[in-house]
Amino acid sequence: MPVLTQAAGYLVVIGFGVFFSVGMILLSLFERKYLGQVETSESFSTANRALKSGIIASSIVSAWTWAATLLQSSSVAYDYGVSGPFWYASGATIQVLLFAILAIEVKKKAPNCHTFLEIIYLRYGKATHLVFLVFALLTNMIVTAMLLLGGSSVVSSLTGMSVEAACFLIPVGVIAYVTFGGLKATFITDYIHTAILFIIILFFGFVVYATSPLIGSPGKMFDLLSDASVLNPIKDNQDGSFLTMSSTQGLIFGIINIVGNFGTVFVDQAYFQRAIAASPKSALPGYLIGGLCWFSIPFFLATTLGLACAALESNPAFPYYPLRIPAADVSAGLAAPTAATALLGSNGAIAILILVFMAVTSAASAELIAVSSIFTYDVYRTYFKPQASGKDLIKFSHIAVVTFGCVMGVLAIILKAIGISLGYLYLLMGILVAPAVMPIALTLTWKKQNATAAISGAIGGLVCGLAAWLITASKYYGYVNLESTGGNYPMLAGNLASLVCSSIIAISISLMKPDDYDWSETKAMKPVDEAPTDLVIDGDDEATLTKASTIAYWASVVMTIVLIFLWPIPMYASKYVFTKGFFTGWVALGFTWAAVAAATATLLPLVETRHLFFGIVGWKGAHAKSEEGLSGGGGETAVADSVGGKFIASS
Template identity: 35%
Template sequence: MSVQLGVSGLNLIPQSTAYGMLIGLGVGFCGVILAAVKIQKAYLSEDSGKSEMFMVANRSVGTGLTASAVFSSWMWINETVFSAAFCYKFGIAVPFWWATGLCFQIALMAALGVLAKIRVPYAHTSLEIIRMRYGWIGHIVFIILNITNNVFGCASMILTGSQLIYGISGMHFVAATILIPLGVVLYTAVGGLKATFLTDYLHTLVALILIIYFTLKTLTHDAVGGLGGLYDKVIETASENYIERNYHGSLLTMKSEDAIIWGLILKFGNLALVVMDTAFWQKSFATEVNATVPGYNLAAVAIFGIPWGLGTVIGLTARALHNTPIWPTYPEEFTLAQVNAGLVMPYTIKALIGEKGIDAFLVLVFMSLTSTVSSSMIAVSSILSFDVYKTYINPKASDKRLVSVSHLTVVFHAIFITGISIALNYGGADMTWIGYFRPILSCPGIIPLALTLCWSGQTRLAAITSPILGFLTGLGIWLGTAHAIYGEINMQTTEGSLPALYGAVASFFSPALYSVLISQYKPYKFDWRRFLLIEILEDAQLEQSTKTEEKDGNDSSTSDDKNPNSSVLKPEKILDPEQNGSLSGEEKTSTAVNAKKSVLAGEVNLDDVEHPFDEETLKLLRKWYRIAWALFVGIVLVTFIIWPMPLYRDYIFGKTFFKSWTTVAIIWQFFAFFAVVIYPLYDGRYEIATGAKGVWHASRRYFGSRK
């Protein structure tokens, strides 16, 4: 149930328009972000030429921008285009199950992110944590899992977008595949993570305006007649829109076997896409102490309304209109291949809004794609620069050298992912099969990665072997179930929804069992203080490398001095990240020096290790940690059980219930707009004012000097 490649639809817009918009939008966004990066450096003391700024934005991003960035990174093109396509195929249950499959992962990352701040406050990537605890073998295993997950996810989005652009304009697939990441490379390579936060905000602003516009414009069109008119048309055409395995074949029921099975597969796949993607970890590392939990959970709640509202309205409208004269393919049949290619939404927009609507749709596609690609670029760049280059190639790399390598790896990833996407297309890739295989490949690492932060008893052997055994278990159950149900194993039988679901369940849960059992062999309790050595190692190596460079060493402390909530705080020695302690100023200085000397000498006394947070900050973080888990449990209970399960019965939505259901979904879209577009402006009002004043004074000086 994924995008079908190579499907040519009607040319809804000229190729020249598609080329112009892709190139123009890419160049335009690049210019805006590069200007913003210059303003940050000049007036906010945020220099993306420093690795700490490039990788984790000086750990100073506030709640509003965090929510916007996480929302944008998770608002993939699937949430818009394919929620409508699958609503067309299976009915009103799909957009809701899609929404429930988006929010709980982000809530989980809030809990893991704040725990990482407590235990590994100076991490740059999740893989640094793995290396510190399990050594190079575990590090390599999780690098492979992370990069594979990232490549599959990013390539599938580029393939989806390229197919859509090809389907509505006739633009060559290769051209679309190259142009999509082109502009993203420039601002990501120069601006780093903070640039992606800013572009994520702009993407979110434009995308949400268009999503709300498409939803309301569709409903208010005369051919639809509002919510009541849409309901009447769906009921009138029920005989020609019969859905197998839905209650009474209705589009207007939550009792849909295909929808619920697909929703479960989506949950496992999306969980892997979030937890095994170091980009979501980096965003949590980049946030202020007070911003991680509220920022991530705000995004988790806001994202719920996107597939639910848009998918419901567009999908049902397409069902009601696809056999009428205003439909673009009429009197020809609207084929299943065209549905699977994602053409439900653009055809509906063309029928009701016209060519200008298709132009706006192309902008929405661009926004969804580039936010995904930019997040992927920073994630892979961080892995290749920190976890590969600095770890295994040049451990003494200076800060300047590390940023240069990061720039190069951004470009490398763009070229690589473009090549992979083109190869998959020309190789006749079956994206449905890839979509089902990806959870089986990526899910085995989720629980061992989470236990790395949550359980001191997980041993090195358990962490290394449990993902591998979990993958083999999931693969075996996937193939075995396909053979048991269909009698043979091939591409067609392994695309069945039940074998894929059973395989994903096994891949996710079995590593937990393997980890616990293997950890009983030579049990070992990890000392959480060892995670604090990440920062000491960085400082020690940086001090050593700067001795060989002619470089000013006093330019490292900038925005953190101005931001009292930043994660980079004055050191406070403690014996354990979970406990508090205090030292005099002289003791702090001497223990810091001793710890760095010990690291360089290869000898570490954990009693000399300092935690960067003071007592009050640690208390605050532990409080946020408890809140994060409470919110996660609440979101799971409400969206998995309390809300949907009572509706999974022999029931077809009545007119009043349908209107109320869809109205709430539309209101949720407006909530999302206020949460991730309006609120970030308020949250960052002081930085915006500072930057605006700086630009204003600089402009006055410039124009005054020309008089």
């Protein structure tokens, strides 16, 4: 029985959509009328390539916080105990950290590109471009499908609202504000969404670990989880305990999670879009800060609501006591909403509904603008109208946003109808898109990769991954259907085969006949609209990027080793089961990390634009000064780089 009324569901879905849409429309009109800002194809798709690290970090946090970040992370906490939140967080953080390397390479080697596919086209030609165009769009379709599957399931579960209606209505508001504001709109709404996400997550943390009469402290949570380990022991966990990192299924999930999320970062134009939009000095800190801030969201939320759901099953006051939540509901991502409702009633349901809606719409806006850029620059401009003007590209971008937004809803309904859940699609995504990861990474970092290697690696990896997935399901379960192919072992085999085989193929063929690309074509790319959007990398910028590249390699690799090996593996191998004191420290770490991340992601952009609030005596359209502020120079700081406007503060 839904906790909330259908009216509440429609109010959240439509009300917030209208709020953000109207806000962006009014901001756009204000800028055009009073600040003299003219929308160009460059500002629509790249935000003039001058955003600072704070807003880049906040945007990455928002774009990477999917419905799955909130729902699937809590589901694996419910299924595998404390290892689930850790493996979800670490297994999806390292990709953003490592992507900092590609972000720097994009700024160095193609400072005026609009998409990563443009680089592939110039380097390898039409055939390779078309192959990776398919992988890129497939990635965007999978991500948006997961967003809507998770979001609509929660809305329907809590309010009784039709799943079909939720799938169609959730994208409507996003379509409106992205159409009016472009990439700038996604950054503004990303910032607002990030602030709301952290507020609600910290609120749930206070409730579960401080005020709830059902739990109320880490010690009480420990006691309930200890009881739950006896009532509902977890298979393949040390002593069946929820309180151990020694979880075989948790480790398997972690590996699948790592592989899959390489695909949905390295093959997703949304992350390249943020690298393109960043100023040369801001790309590296933006991605490193964003990745570390994001870690806290699934780690702490799942350690809060996912574990609470499992803990409450040993409490007679819990609605499901003494049974577990149906597996289908867990796969649909309903562990977190169930816990929130049990702890806070309708207030908890409203909070989780807003939380999920913020995650779905912010990530959806990133996907919409990414797909719009791909269709505009890699389909329309490349194959249909190479001499298209800026106005032509803006018009087509608007059409692409609206079209893909509608397709999103239809796709989600189709997947729901054939029985594919959020959890199933999350595990499957790596098999389908990870084969493109290594060829794309080598395109930007290794001059020896050739076109044949890139194509063969992507297609060969996909074939190997699909074969390993289906063969393992057949051998392990004896049959092939949705249930068997959704098992951890078939998914593990398929994900690993996709990524490993594609890497071996791409590297081997390149070594047989190495290329020697010099990047002159990509460096010579020009923006569609005339200067000042033309980003020229001068000597100072070149030195900054070279230094940033070195730091990116070392910092991202070291943090990856810590998060994937040095931290979890000794805990897994030792078969350690948490004591009450250790669990209390584990919770305190998560809470502190979330609080620091919240402060960083919300305050850093404001600090960077502090002159907007201190000393503004007017706003001017002084574009030259704006650009100076955007790139981080001078005593006058332009607010435009964080909020997309043309505000200039007097020093």
